[in-house]
Amino acid sequence: MMGKRVIFKEKGLPYLLIAPEVILVMAFFIFPAAQALLQSVFREDAFGITRVFVGLENFQRVLSEPLYVRAIWTTLGFALCVAASTMAIALFLSALSTGIGKRAIVYRTVIIAPYAVAPLVAGVMWFFLFSPSVGLISYGLRMVGIRWNHTIIPGQAFFLVVLAASWQRIAYNFLFYLGGMQSIPDSLIESAAIDGASPAVRFWKITFPLLSPTTFFLVIMNFIYTFFETFPVIHQLTQGGPSNATATMVYRIYRDGFRGLDFGGSAAQSVILMAFVVTVVALQFRFAERKVVY
Amino acid sequence: MITDPLRTRVFRHTFLLIGCLVVIFPIYITFVASTLRLEEIFQRPMPFLPGGELFNNYFSAFFVGGRGLGGAQGIGAMVMVQNSAIMAVGITVSKIIISLLSSFGIVFFRFPGRGVAFWLVLFTLMLPVEVRIVPTYQMVSDMGLLNSYPGLIMPLAVSATATFLFRQYFMTIPDELIEAAKMDGATPMRFFRSILVPMSRTPIATLVVIQFVYGWNQYLWPLIATTERRFWTLMIGLSRMLATADHQADWHIVMAITIIAMIPTIIIVLSMQKLFVKGLTESEK
Numbered sequence: 150m151m152g153k154r155v156i157f158k159e160k161g162l163p164y165l166l167i168a169p170e171v172i173l174v175m176a177f178f179i180f181p182a183a184q185a186l187l188q189s190v191f192r193e194d195a196f197g198i199t200r201v202f203v204g205l206e207n208f209q210r211v212l213s214e215p216l217y218v219r220a221i222w223t224t225l226g227f228a229l230c231v232a233a234s235t236m237a238i239a240l241f242l243s244a245l246s247t248g249i250g251k252r253a254i255v256y257r258t259v260i261i262a263p264y265a266v267a268p269l270v271a272g273v274m275w276f277f278l279f280s281p282s283v284g285l286i287s288y289g290l291r292m293v294g295i296r297w298n299h300t301i302i303p304g305q306a307f308f309l310v311v312l313a314a315s316w317q318r319i320a321y322n323f324l325f326y327l328g329g330m331q332s333i334p335d336s337l338i339e340s341a342a343i344d345g346a347s348p349a350v351r352f353w354k355i356t357f358p359l360l361s362p363t364t365f366f367l368v369i370m371n372f373i374y375t376f377f378e379t380f381p382v383i384h385q386l387t388q389g390g391p392s393n394a395t396a397t398m399v400y401r402i403y404r405d406g407f408r409g410l411d412f413g414g415s416a417a418q419s420v421i422l423m424a425f426v427v428t429v430v431a432l433q434f435r436f437a438e439r440k441v442v443y
Numbered sequence: 444m445i446t447d448p449l450r451t452r453v454f455r456h457t458f459l460l461i462g463c464l465v466v467i468f469p470i471y472i473t474f475v476a477s478t479l480r481l482e483e484i485f486q487r488p489m490p491f492l493p494g495g496e497l498f499n500n501y502f503s504a505f506f507v508g509g510r511g512l513g514g515a516q517g518i519g520a521m522v523m524v525q526n527s528a529i530m531a532v533g534i535t536v537s538k539i540i541i542s543l544l545s546s547f548g549i550v551f552f553r554f555p556g557r558g559v560a561f562w563l564v565l566f567t568l569m570l571p572v573e574v575r576i577v578p579t580y581q582m583v584s585d586m587g588l589l590n591s592y593p594g595l596i597m598p599l600a601v602s603a604t605a606t607f608l609f610r611q612y613f614m615t616i617p618d619e620l621i622e623a624a625k626m627d628g629a630t631p632m633r634f635f636r637s638i639l640v641p642m643s644r645t646p647i648a649t650l651v652v653i654q655f656v657y658g659w660n661q662y663l664w665p666l667i668a669t670t671e672r673r674f675w676t677l678m679i680g681l682s683r684m685l686a687t688a689d690h691q692a693d694w695h696i697v698m699a700i701t702i703i704a705m706i707p708t709i710i711i712v713l714s715m716q717k718l719f720v721k722g723l724t725e726s727e728k
Contacts, residue, residue, distance in 0.1 A: 155618040155621045155622050155625075156551055156552055156553055156621070157551055157552055157621075157625075157631045157634075159552065159631055160554065162548070162552065162631060162632075163548040163549075163552035163554045163557070164548075164554065165548075166544045166545060166547055166548030166552075167544070167545040167548045167549065167560055169541045169544060169545070170541050170542065170544070170545040170564055170601055170606065171545075171560060171564065173541070173597065173600055173601045174563070174564050174601055176582065176597075177575075177579055177582065177597065177598040177601075178570055178575065178601075180578070180582065181575040181578035181579045181581075181582055182570060182575055182578070184578035184581070184582070185575060185577065185578045188577075188578065238462070241458070242458070242459060242462045245454075245455045245458055245459050246455075246459060248447065248455070249447075249452065249455055249456070249459075253459075256459040256460075256462070256463055258713055258716065259463040259466055259467060260462060260463065260466055261712065261713070261716065261720075262466060262470075262709055262712070262713060263466055264656075264712060265656055265705065265708035265709040265711065265712035265713070266470075266660075266705050266708070266709065267659070267660035267662065267678055267704065267705065267708070268660065268662065269660070269662045269678045269681065269682060270660075270678070270681070270701055270704050270705050271469075273681055273682075273685065273697070273701050274469040274470070274472075274473050274701065275469060276685070277469075277472070277473065277476065277694065277697075277698065278469055278472060283484060283485060283489070283694060285472060285488055285489055288487055288488050288489075289488070316465070316466070316469070319466075324720055327720075328720070348447060348451055373571075376573075377571040377573040377574070378571075378573075380573060380662065380663050381662040381663070381678070381682075384662075384663075384666075384682070385682055385685070399573045399574075402573070402574075402576060402577070403576065403663070403667075406576065406577040406580075407577075407580075407667055412577060415577050416577060416578070419574055419575065419576070419577060419578075422574050423570060423574050423575075426570060426571070426574060
């Protein structure tokens with residue numbers, strides 16, 4: 150069902166109304182996507198003068214490159230770490246903040262703030278704190294005997310991008326968990342409390358199971374976020390290094406396309422990523438439909 | 444309302460406080476650094492309390508700029524604030540107008556291809572700019588729009604979120620309203636202007652907050668679509684100024700610009716908190 154019973158009868162006008170959106174979508178979404186598909190089966194020199202049809206060679210080349218396979222794993226690991234840490238912390242904080250009455254608004258306001266902070270700005274601030282030469286935290290770590298240098302040690306670099314991305318992302322998860330918790334009827338929680346259930350029991354037996362649609366939704370949204378929107382964090386903090394420890398798939402598309410000028414390879418990577426997005430979005434649509442039916 | 448035992452209440456407040464401190468800590472240190480002299484920042488450890496250079500640092504940040512590989516010297520945050528604002532406002536306004544028009548067409552008219560157009564638009568809009576970045580760049584470059592405001596705005600000027608939100612909202616508008624308008628002889632565009640748009644104040648306001656934050660915080664697209672300094676947004680300026688070995692960066696200026704870069708969006712999000720929270724949780728589900 151989409152549309153209304155009573156409508157306007159004009160025939161040409163609706164096309165005019167949707168024209169701006171359709172034209173922009175054609176120009177900047179469909180055409181580039183088709184272009185990427187086309188480019189992924191050609192090999193082009195850096196100046197775009199010659200073009201040779203190579204079939205699936207670009208895909209073969211990309212997928213057989215150990216570093217690209219590693220980028221896929223890095224991306225998945227990154228997404229997993231960010232999703233798990235932000236969701237656990239956001240769930241914990243939103244559970245704490247429901248049930249303390251009006252005073253919670255102060256905490257909530259602070260916790261929501263990083264949503265407004267650009268991923269790049271988050272990257273800059275953590276870059277400053279962990280900078281091996283001027284950073285306050287790297288200094289503190291040295292005091293307790295930990296040598297911090299994320300420009301050399303891959304594990305530390307990975308930890309740092311997860312930390313900066315998560316810091317920025319907790320707010321988003323917090324908002325959705327809070328919304329979910331507020332839609333749970335108070336009577337449900339109260340009756341459990343009268344039956345003598347402790348706050349922890351009430352949380353695990355009632356609140357958490359009722360939040361499972363929110364949890365599922367957030368897993369998908371967090372994966373999409375780490376896949377795409379963390380580019381600024383990585384570009385600022387580590388440039389994909391050291392030794393590719395933080396080179397995600399999107400970072401590779403940027404680096405191969407704009408630094409390496411390997412348009413064919415970059416386009417093949419775009420197509421691989423597009424296939425991934427389409428899968429995730431389709432999953433999400435199916436899930437959204439199911440949620441409406443239930 | 445359940446009253447928790449004291450122990451539980453202490454537990455709640457303790458951890459909420461820790462959470463808030465973790466959120467505030469990097470912002471606070473950034474602010475402190477933006478009020479210090481460069482030599483003070485290089486002390487080990489750096490001072491924990493604000494210094495006396497607030498005015499000087501922000502003045503230089505706005506009007507002079509700092510050093511940097513990209514030649515950031517001589518370009519102040521004033522230009523970057525202006526560019527960020529133009530980009531954010533341009534994206535916000537065009538997303539809202541374009542989505543209002545197309546949702547109006549899709550909900551209030553019948554025409555062949557209506558359903559296809561809607562789902563196609565919605566589905567393709569799910570492709571983030573990061574995925575189609577190389578072909579989009581070539582497209583904009585072919586159109587001669589690199590280093591221009593239209594080039595910065597147009598590839599980001601359509602929105603699945605906005606289209607979807609307006610469509611959902613328009614569906615809830617009672618048929619009687621359209622009937623009444625038709626009876627009074629209102630043309631479709633008159634109905635749109637005088638009834639529909641004023642009625643949609645709430646979703647419009649929500650989208651203004653969400654899309655302004657989105658536009659202001661953009662990074663990858665302006666990074667590749669602009670090479671000239673006069674088109675740098677705050678995000679690009681910041682990253683260019685840091686594209687130097689970190690012991691050479693003008694940290695006091697960089698930190699001042701970092702604060703300048705986050706203040707507008709934080710103010711907007713926090714002051715419109717209620718509206719924004721409701722809009723976000725409803726529009727993305």
